[in-house]
Amino acid sequence: MNKIPSNTASYILFIILLSIDATTLIASLEVALFVRSNYLLQYLPNFNYNNLDKYYWLIMIVLFMLILEKIYFIRNDFWEDMKKIFKALFFSFLTIFTMLTLTKMSEEFSRIFIVVFFLVASFLLPFSKRLIKKILFKYDFFKLKINIVAKDKQKIILSKEIKNNWYFGYKEDSKDYDLALIASRSFDKAELEQLIQSYSKKTKDIYVIPYMDHLDLSHASIAEYSNIRLSAIHIENKLLNYKNIFIKYIFEKIIVILIFPFALFLHIFISLLIKLDSMGEVIFKQKRLGKDSKVFSCYKYRSMYKNSDILLKEYLKNHPEEVDYYALYHKYKNDPRITRVGNFLRKTSLDEFPQFYNILQGKMSLIGPRPYMLNEKDKIGKSHEEIILKVKPGITGLWQVSGRNNLTFNERVELDKWYIQNWSLWADFVILIKTIKVVLFKVGVK
Structure with missing residues (x-):
């Protein structure tokens, strides 16, 4: 049996995904019609819902914007796809409303209906795309074979991501492959040039991970020096930029205001559970390092017994291996001080909830590097300290949603540094959504 070319599979995948998106957009019109006709009719002028097909041109504009975002031609992870979908919808929305404003068409179309549609x-759109890719990528026919060219740790990390992240639709194959992924850090300059030259003869698609893999270059600006045929990448610590600090401040204040009623109800419920479970105060205060190394009182729900020091001392006598574990991870594998309710609060990160008061004080942010303990300052290291302790710590952050239970202290520091140097509003949005998953399902997501 002859092998079906990967290009053929890609074209079929493109047609399927485009058709599914078109169908989803038609379904969105139907749902918008239902909402507009059943829930908004009493508050808004009459709406003629017999002519739904006259709105189909909206779908064509959205599909065109999705094509411009190359969402059907480049395989991204789910969060990148979601960002591109939102971007396409945003520019479609602007285009449509500009057209309605500049023409006489505005009287023929319900603007409220269009808003509900979007x-x-x-x-x-993100939900249907995730669902259809989950189905399609179960079959090798739609998968692209990828050759990962890397050494040691990077090889393990990349292979694990390709294997576990099904959304890419990749299958690792070092012999018969459709594209090559080369990690620069694994090779010196001469080796890298030779590899790129060699693989360019075998495949038209080569992806190169930059040597500076601690920086997110996907949004970097490039300065071109054409006279000397060189280009430069503009790098900045994004959370030290006053514009970004202001944007982050406004975004987080809106989120805090929206969830405050829910937070108040949850606080009452958790306080009752803590009181019923063990003796002691509901709130626990601990000195932590804040912005510019200033010490502040960090609030948490009490998750330990009152006589915790005595319990720990006895436990470490019988389990000396826990001392080495703490030295590496800055926590104990089986901490005897933690109550039953406290164990649940920690697993779901709900023990951090009282830190909303720290946000109101201006000492913390909603999202950021976790507040470090006073005795951890020296272990952070001077070079990292000058970046990490220049911003406000957060209730949640990249560490919490990156499998924190399996990360060493040094890996946590690297994540916090990466977050600050590569901050974006979208990254905060993704961390917030992943945090909700951690709370609901008690897992450390990636």
């Missing part, structure tokens, strides 16, 4: 599509 709100519905912003939910249904």
Whole structure:
């Protein structure tokens, strides 16, 4: 049996995904019609819902914007796809409303209906895309074979990601492959040039991970010096930029205001559980390092017994291996001080909830590097300290949603540094969504 070319599979995948998106957008129109006709009719002028097909041109504009975002031609992870979908919907929205404003068409179309359509599509499009890719990528026919060219630790990390992240639709194959992924850090300059030259003869698609893999270059600006045929990458610590600090401040204040009623109800419920479970205060205060190394009182729900020091001392006598574990991870594998409710609060990160008061004080942010303990300052290291302790710590952050239970202290520091240097509003949004998953399902997501 002859092998079906990967290009053929890619074209079929493109047609399927485009058709599914078109169908999803039609469904979004139907849902928007239902909402507009059943829930908004009493508050808004009459709406003629017999002519739904006259809105189909909206779908063509959205699909065109999705094609411009190359969402059908480049295999991204789910979060990158989601960002591109939102971007396409945003520019489609602007285009459509500009057209309606500049022409006489505005009287023929319900603007409220169009707004509802885009709100519905912003939910249904990512959901349907994730669902259809989950189905299609179960079959090798739609998978692209990728050759990972790396050494040692990077090889392990990349292979694990390709294997576990099914959304890419990749299958590792070092012999018969469709594209090559080369990690620069694994090779010196001469080796890298030779590898790129060699693989360019075998495949048209080569992806190169830059040597500076601690920086997110996907949004970097490039300065070109054409006279000397060189280009430069502009690098900045993004959370030290006053514009970004202001944007982050506004974004987080809106989120805090929206969830405050829920937070108040949750606080009452958790306080009751803590009181019923063990003796002691509900709130626990601990000195932590804040912005510019200033010490502040960090609030948490009490998750330990009152006589915790005595319990720990006895436990470490019988389990000396826990001392080495703490030295590496800055926590104990089986901490005897933690209560039953406290164990649940820690697993779900709900013990951090009282830190909303720290946000109101201006001492913390909603999202950021975790506040370090006073005795951890020296272990952070001077070079890392000058970056990490220049911003406000956060209730949640990249560490919490990156499998924190399996990370060493040094890996946590690297994550915090990466977050600050590569901050974006989208990254904060993703961390927030992943945090909700951690709370609901008690897992350390990636």
